Amino acid sequence: MSTFGTEMRALMAEQSLSLRKLARDVHYTDGYLSRISRDVRIPSADVAQAVDAALKAGGRLIALAQAAQDSADQAGSVEGEEHPTREDDDEMHRRRLLQALATLGAASSPAADALQQIRGGVDRAIGRDEGSHLEEWEETVAEYGYSYLLLPPHRLLRDLAADLVIVQQAASRHAGGRLYPAWCRVTSGLSMLMAKSLCNAGQSRLAREWWSTAQHAALTSGDIDLSLWVTGERLVHGLYEQRPTAILLRRADEALAHSTGAPGRGMAQVRTVRAQLFALQGDVTAAAAELRASETVLQRLPGSVTRDVRSVAGWAEDRIRYTEAWVHAHTGDRDRLDAAVERARQVLPADDPRVRAQLSLLRAAGHVRAGDATEGVRHAHTVYEAQPADHRTAMVTSLARQVMDAVPEAGRSEPVVAAYGELLAAGAPRSIT
Known part of the structure; x- marks a missing residue:
């Protein structure tokens, strides 16, 4: 009587297909497929469906897998029967991850997989375990911190x-x-x-x-400071996504309440976000108090953090100056806004592809709110039009839209404003697809 394993091996032989090639096609390891091809393990319905489709079995393998499972169920927990294990779950999860990577275009090549396996074998032979890789992965996270500020998100x-x-x-x-x-x-x-x-x-x-x-x-x-930093970063993006200010402020308050109070980039981030949120609410006094608190935290941070202006993991003076610019742009203090923008630009790297544009858009919005709508919109148009499409991120575009939102209703029909609106309509952030 034919079994799943014998039928699978026969189909593979007919098609001159190796286990390794089949493994790449169905996103399961060749070792796992070897066990089900020898009927050592009964494949799950998902595995059977994937192998059936890859071998063009027309449903035969699915039926044989179901028959094997039915027979095992009727026999109960007899010798030789194996229930799903952590290994099965790991294989399923691995397959789903690989399918997701393939969708993103990030699936690794067979050659890369082979090299990875060889490298793993060499590491084991010389006694190098995964613990020794941790430092390298921490460096990888740090490297992404630099790449984040320079590369387009996609x-x-x-x-x-x-x-x-x-x-x-x-x-x-x-x-x-x-x-x-x-x-x-x-x-x-x-x-x-x-x-x-x-x-x-x-x-x-x-x-x-x-x-x-x-x-x-x-x-x-x-890591409490890391937790606070994640919260702060999430609040920043919530700010640009125009989530309700009251909710963001409550989350910031909760984060501070659970913190140790020790100075860190997380504490500094949450403080500056609070300043921005208070400015949105028109509470100039509270925004100024948070700016002062942020300055205090900045002064207590180690130099390794405050000097690193090129990484998202750093927390240098440009963060304070940017927050100052945001606060003054929303409270209508044009002179302080211009001064904060200039101070931030002096700190930022000359090749920064996005923050400089964001500062210019903040200045434009502040000037519109201060009554100079025509020049403010014209400046925003110049900045946004010059921004490469790949760097018209959601944050940049959010600030560009704030300029338009600041224009009084009576001025929306002006030609310069209408032209800017057309530019915004064509400048949405790039999709990941």
């Missing part, structure tokens, strides 16, 4: 996705172990960068779960 998404697959597998192998918190810290950093990149690509809904993953991983790692 360029980062695929690499982040591929790295998150590897880190997820490493973290799962160390669950409950001594190194687990460190792996969670790496997971949090990569997940936060994924969330930020998705937000910048205009995919805030997709980013929500990544924010939650980053926050959970940070809390699991025990």
